[in-house]
Each structure stands twice: as structure tokens, then as C-alpha cells.
Amino acid sequence: MSWLFGINKGPKGEGAGPPPPLPPTQPGAEGGGDRGFGDRPAPKDKWSNFDPTGLERAAKAARELEHSRYAKDALNLAQMQEQTLQLEQQSKLKEYEAAVEQLKSEQIRAQAEERRKTLSEETRQHQARAQYQDKLARQRYEDQLKQQQLLNEENLRKQEESVQKQEAMRRATVEREMELRHKNELLRVEAEARARTKAERENADIIREQIRLKAAEHRQTVLESIRTAGTLFGEGFRAFVTDWDKVTATVAGLTLLAVGVYSAKNATLVAGRFIEARLGKPSLVRETSRITVLEALRHPIQVSRRLLSRPQDALEGVVLSPSLEARVRDIAIATRNTRKNRSLYRNILMYGPPGTGKTLFAKKLALHSGMDYAIMTGGDVAPMGREGVTAMHKLFDWANTSRRGLLLFVDEADAFLRKRATEKISEDLRATLNAFLYRTGQHSNNPSHVSHGGSSPAGRPWLTPQARWARWLSCCRFMLVLASNQPEQFDWAINDRINEMVHFDLPGQEERERLVRMYFDKYVLKPATEGKQRLKLAQFDFGRKCSEVARLTEGMSGREIAQLAVSWQATAYASEDGVLTEAMMDTRVQDAVQQHQQKMCWLKAEGPGRGDEPSPS
DSSP states (O other): OHHHHTTTOOOTTOOOOOOOOOOOOOTTTTTOTTSOTTTSOOOTTSSTTOOTHHHHHHHHHHHHHHHSTTHHHHHHHHHHHHHHHHHHHHHHHHHHHHHHHHHHHHHHHHHHHHHHHHHHHHHHHHHHHHHHHHHHHHHHHHHHHHHHHHHHHHHHHHHHHHHHHHHHHHHHHHHHHHHHHHHHHHHHHHHHHHHHHHHHHHTHHHHHHHHHHHHHHHHHHHHHHHHHHHHHHHHHHHHHHHOHHHHHHHHHHHHHHHHHHHHHHHHHHHHHHHHHHHTSOOTTOSEEOOOOHHHHHHOHHHHHHHHHOOOOOTTTTOOOOHHHHHHHHHHHHHHHHHHHTTOOOOOEEEESSTTSSHHHHHHHHHHHTTOEEEEEEGGGTGGGTTHHHHHHHHHHHHHHTOSSOEEEEEETGGGTSBOTTTSOOOHHHHHHHHHHHHHHSHHHHOGGGOBTTBSSGGGOTTSOHHHHHHHHHHHOOEEEEEEESOGGGBOHHHHHTOSEEEEOOOOOHHHHHHHHHHHHIIIIIHHHHHSSSSOEEOSSOHHHHHHHHHHHTTTOOHHHHHHHHHHHHHHHHHSSSOEEOHHHHHHHHHHHHHHHHHHHHHHHHHOTTOTTOOOOO
């Protein structure tokens, strides 16, 4: 084969001889190598169909390869392919060895797993056997306990029966003893009674004589005692009467004692009334700005701020219509100038639907004019009964003690200032109303208050400033402001004491928008910008939203709008993240509008004649 793979080639240029003919292949050459070619002759027709063209082509290719310049490369390629086959065979051998090792490890692991399962099963069987033995032991112990309990119960039952029998025997014995003792006692008492009766019957004369002697001795003793006491008192009185120094001293001492007791009693009453009027607060007053000694001791810083504070604007924080705002501003200016000029205050009636700012304006009016204010409600008068008259006088006495002047604001005044002729009111409430009329009518009923120089004491030219100030303090220290939702129910005498009437109507579109913006800033914006609270605001147009809310809240009062703003704040606090969104505000506005409509339905159902029915805005 050297000529085929280029080994032992001749020199260049020499032609190689033809290769020797290949021996014919036999079918059994591969399978039976131990047989000779001459052992069994082939049949004659075996090569009859043989085509030698393939061998010729192979020989031709071998010759071309031998003469080719790539013969050596082909040989190297064949060697490399052989090496590659050997390496593949070696890798397969290694893989087979690795598979054998893995199979051995799998067998070892399977044996270990089988051993583990065997040990686990043995352990489980052992535990089951131990649990069964423990169960049997527990059952035996429980049976023993049950037997012992039954035995104890039987013994206890026998003991109880024995005790009951002994108790019955003892009770029978005691009853028998008591019966015998009772019989003996009856016999003894009967015998003693018979003996006593027999002895008294036999000694009746002696007993009567003893009683007679005891009565005579007692009578003699009493007479002697009376005689001795009369003698002593008579001698003492005679000696006292004959000594005029003792008589004079005794009379003077008794007189001084009576005067001291009477003076102390009345002085205590006067001092108590003075302290109550100066330092205390009447029971009818719910809220006041007057400073008392107790309040100054409790809150000194707040009292100092109030003393150093200047008069405020009467309409600060009060949103009204332009016409009403101009009118109440004139009232505030007139009230302030009235106090400066020491003239008479004018009584004012403020009426209109609830929540329109009547109470707020009364407070601002007092602060603007430099006066103190006191707030009472008409509903507190009726429950006082007979004490109402005294409480009313105490209220006005307390009001007259204010040196700065007092604005007395009566909220819900129609609760007790009703018509006396048509309304059915109690006698106590009627007496309280009369007391109120008396105390409020003294300004107009006192002719000394009218002067030739003007309608006030300050107009008298012949009085000194000190005298005019004293006269002003004595007659006009308070200003009466009434607030009512039903002014038509007032008594005619009340209407006669009113100098000016102001109607507070529901806010219009512009006033509602101002109220919404003010309360939104107070309850939402300020808490959100301070940073100390949990409230936050989402991003939306606040101005547009306030205008929209003002448009939707038609017919609502200022108090309802303030409550709506408070509900926005509460909704933000109740949310998970503390953020107030536009959707939350819309929800609360819808709820407020529905509630207002429901209130209006209730109000219409009560009747059209109510004075507190809101007028259409």
C-alpha cells in the first residue's frame, strides 16, 4: 500500500509501474479467518457478475493521489482523523467508566436509602409499640383511678348516710330536751305565778301602805325643792334689782350682743352680695369677656393680653352683604362714639335665620367699642322657676358694675320674652319677664336722663365732667342686644324698648364665595402650610373650587359653610395618607347640600308661619 499513500516513491519524473492486481475478496474472509482459500472451492459462477470498474476508478484515484502534491497532506489528514477516532474512543471509554462509577454510586445511595428506610420503619414500629404500651399503661391507670373514685364515692356516701343518721338522732334528742325543758318552764312559771298571786293576796294591805308612804315622801321632797329654789331665785333677783350697777351692765351687754349679732349677719349678707356682684358671674351668663379676680389668678397671661389689646374692627371675620355691612358698621361706630361721649346706649334687635352671624357680630361690636360682653340664652330662664326673678336682678346688678360698659347679648330671646296676653306662660316666667322689663325700661322711664342741652347727661353744661361721668355710670352701663329667629312673638313692651332692628339674611353668591375662601384658608390651608399637622393638599385650582362650592351651596348659612370646611378637614385626617383631594371635597359638598335640602323639607313640613324660615337668597 506504500504506493497508495506516497511512501517509498521513486524519484521525480519516473513513471510508476502499475499496481499489482488486488486479490479477489471472498465472502467468508471477514467472518472466518481460520479457513484457507483452498479448503472449499468457490463456485464457478461467483465472479460472473463482478464489475471491475470500481476497482479501476480506485486505482486511477490512487495513482492521481500518488502523483498529486497534496498526497502528504492527505496522509496527515488521514492520520489526524485516525487520532480523532482514537480520542473519541478514549472519551467514550472514559464516559463509560464514569457511567460505571455513577452506577456504583447510585447503587450505594440506593443501598443507603434502603437502609435508612429500614431504620425509619424499625423506629416507627418501635414508636408504635411504645405508644401502644403507653396507651395500655394509661388505660390501666385510668381504670385504677375510676375504681378508686368509685370506691371513694361509695365510702363518702356511706359516711354521709352515717352523718345524716347521727344528725337525725341528735336533732331528735335536742327536740326532746327542748320539749321537756319547755314543759318544766311552764310548770315553773305556773307555780311561781300561783305563789306570787297567793302572796299578793295575803299581803295586799301591806303593799298598799308601802305605796302610800312612798307617794307622800315624793310629794314632800318636790315641795321642799320648789320652795328652796324659789327662795334662792327670789333672793338673787332681789339682790340684782337693788344693785343698779349690775342692772345697767346687764342691759348694756345684752344690747351690745343683739347689735353685734344683727350687724354681723347683715354685714355678711352685704359682703357676700358685693363679692358675688364684683368677682362672680351670674348663673344666666354663659360666656363673658369681663375679667374677674379668679380668672386673673388662673390665666394671668391671657388677662394681660386682653388688657393690653386694642379695639378691633367690628366686621373682622364677619361676612355680610354690602348694604348690611354698611349699616352694621354705622352701628359699631355709633356705639363706640356713644361710649366715648358717655351717652345712652341704643338697644338693638338682630333677627333672621340661624347661622347668619348675629352672635359673632355682637362679640365683635363689644370688642370694637371697648366694652365687655356677656352672652345669655333665653332657654336658661324658664327652667329656673321661682329663682328666675332673683337671677334676672343679679344679672342686671352685675352688668351695672362694669366700668367699661357691658353689651348684654340675649340669644334666642323669644324663648322667654313672649307675648303675655296671647301666649300661655307660667307665673314664674311671667314674673321673670316683668323683672326684665323693669330693668330694661329704667333708661327711658327716668326723666332725669333728659337734659335741655341734649339727649344724654353729657349735654348738661352746668354739670362738671366728674358729675356727668358719675351720672352716666349710674344710669347706662349696659347695652341690650337681642337675637331671635321669631321676632313676631315678642311682647309689645319688648318691641317698645328696641331702638333699632337689623335683619341678617342668608349670604348671597358673593358672600358665600368669601365665606368659603375664608373658612378654606382657616381650616385647610393654614393647617396644611404650618407643617405641624397631618393635613396635606392635592394639586388642584383652589380658587376655582371655592367658586364652584359657593355656587353649589345656595341657600346655606354661614354656619353651615363653616361646618362644611370643618368636614373637609376631618375627611383629610381620616384618610390613609392625610391628603385632601378634589374628589373628597366634592363628596362632602354633596352630602352638605343633601342635608340642607332635608332640613328645608322638615322646616316646610312644620308650617309656613315660622319666623325662622330662611328667605330665598
